[in-house]
Amino acid sequence: MTITTRFNLLGGIALLTTSLAAQAQGPAAPQDILPSTAAPKSTTPAPAPATPVAAPVAIPAAPAQPLVQQWNVADAKVLLAAIEKIGDDGLIPADYQPQALRDAIAAGKGDALDRAASTSFAWLVEDLRDGRAPMSARKQWFVIDPDADRMPTAALMTRALDTHDINGVLADLAPTHPDYARLKKELAATPKAETKKRALIRANMDRWRWLARDLGKQYLITNVPEMQLRLTVNDKIIRTYRTIVGKPGKTATPQLAEIVEGVIFNPTWTVPQSIVKGEGLGARLLANPASARAQGYKVTRGANGFVSVVQQPGANNSLGLIKLDMPNPHAIFLHDTPNRNLFNQDSRALSHGCIRTERALEMAITMAIIGGGASAEEAVAISKSKEYTRVPMVKQVPVYITYFTMAQDINGKLATFNDLYARDAPVLASFEKPRQANRARRTDEKVVEIVDDLQT
Structure with missing residues (x-):
């Protein structure tokens, strides 16, 4: 690295870090959506942005039947209206049993309404929060989405019913990254006849839901x-x-x-055995020590014949x-x-x-x-x-x-x-x-x- 290059790099990094510091003073990241009855947050200093690394323990699937909570007719009607418009978010209204909810609303307050509304709300939350596509459709997707732990379905339902703000709780599940809003806007602007484009938009909106709602x-x-x-x-x-x-x-x-x-x-770089042995690199380097040195490889053969190659x-x-x-x-x-x-x-x-x-x-x-x-x-x-x-x-x-x-x-x-x-x-x-x-x-x-x- 020349002196000129060194100072150009330092100057660029200095400007970049100044910009980073200024940007970091911007609005705080959205908080987890928790019910008002949640326990107070710890006063221990917060760690770096939420760690998205997969936990070493298995995470069970969500229960097939959500917890049933008590609904009134007014809140259930707001939920039904939200379901009817959920196509705006690239989801499918029929998935959330709108006819069963209509029938329960018509019958009035009671057990049937509680079951129908709780089921529709829970399924809608799951898809808005976690994505609709099952894991079998997410090829080579090894991300563990933490949102279900941060925003449990039952807690969201309690909050929605306590505040009577069904739409607000559902809207707050949307990914905060601006690409999601951009895709939603594009979906609204795309004619229904353009089915392939609309399908591609929906698929990519869903991919944002597979990630943490707030990336940090x-x-x-x-x-x-x-x-x-x-x-x-x-x-x-x-x-x-x-x-x-x-x-x-x-x-x-x-x-x-x-x-x-x-x-x-x-x-x-410790060269993997798939290359050392599988692609024959170890044998080639052992046969040509001068080439190994020129490429910076240190080649070692153990008493058992095992060859290791480390590039310096x-x-x-x-x-x-x-x-x-x-x-x-x-x-x-x-x-x-x-x-x-x-x-x-x-x-x-x-x-x-x-x-x-x-x-x-x-x-x-x-x-x-x-x-x-x-x-x-x-x-x-x-x-x-x-x-x-x-x-x-x-x-x-x-x-x-x-x-x-x-x-x-x-x-x-x-x-x-x-x-x-x-x-x-x-x-x-x-x-x-x-x-x-x-x-x-x-x-x-x-x-x-x-x-x-x-x-x-």
């Missing part, structure tokens, strides 16, 4: 089909970076919500100059690459699954600063040291690896993106089938550990 104050979010990464503060884009994502097939990038726990400068820090390292440490079972992370020329390609589905990031050093230094682990000067010095260094994130930042085929692009224009991994079809098909009750909250797809290397 500061986060990284990448849309795999768009092949772009955003650094976002209060849902406003601060920086964008082109990305290289997984090739279709076995190395397709899965969808995750994880936490950056550290920034690794000058990383080493350097310009040729497959991970480039940095990686973000975001532990997850898939071994997916964001990192640099020595093949930066590939960012100039329009189609960048080239990796073994990890997210290679344009201007990764700038991103890493920014993460180290906003995470409280290092100053800009310290981070630049560490990056120049050529030594493996992990800078911990005191303030952890969420990373969302998403999959939207219709969304606002980095210029704020609504756009459609190539369905790289053919993940639209099962979502679209699920909307053509009856609503599935008692849905699981966790996918039963197997975790596939993804690896990345210098191929292409």
Whole structure:
């Protein structure tokens, strides 16, 4: 890194962090929607934005039959009106038993009304809060949505009935990200005859409901089909970076919500055995020690014949100059690459699954600063040291690896993106089938550990 480059980078980072600080003083993130009878919040200092990492314990499906609460006719009529207009949010009125609710309203206050209204309300809450598509339609979707725990159905029903604000409670379930409102507006403007476009809009609105309603104050979010990464503060884009994502097939990038726990400068790369043995790299390097040294590989063969290959820090390292440490079972992370020329390609589905990031050093230094682990000067010095260094994130930042085929692009224009991994079809098909009750909250797809290397 030249002196000029160093100071240009520092200047850019200084401006960026100033902007981040200013943006962070904006409006507070919306609070969890809890009933007025909820226990007081702890006075313990709040942690970093809600951790979207999957819990290690299994999460049971919601009960098939919701709790029944007492409804009056006036509140039930408001609920019925909300159901009749729920198509505005890309959902299907018939899913929520409007005729059964009409009949119960006509019969007046009593057990039948309580059962019908409670069922309709609970199912409507589940779909607005958690998404309508079942897990079987969410291919490679490993995000655990925390909203059902933060906003329990029974508590929402109690609040709606206590305040007689059915519409307000339902409206507050909408994702806060501006893309959701943008898609809703587009759905309203799209003629009913344009069935394919309307179906695609509905599917992508539903994908927003699969995520946490509030993504946090500061986060990284990448849309795999768009092949772009955003650094976002209060849902406003601060920086964008082109990305290289997984090739279709076995190395397709899965969808995750994880936490950056550290920034690794000058990383080493322990080559997976699928490449060392499966692709013959170990044998080739053992046969040509000079080539191994030139590429920065340290090759070790144990007494039992096991070959390990570790690429040392350097310009040729497959991970480039940095990686973000975001532990997850898939071994997916964001990192640099020595093949930066590939960012100039329009189609960048080239990796073994990890997210290679344009201007990764700038991103890493920014993460180290906003995470409280290092100053800009310290981070630049560490990056120049050529030594493996992990800078911990005191303030952890969420990373969302998403999959939207219709969304606002980095210029704020609504756009459609190539369905790289053919993940639209099962979502679209699920909307053509009856609503599935008692849905699981966790996918039963197997975790596939993804690896990345210098191929292409």
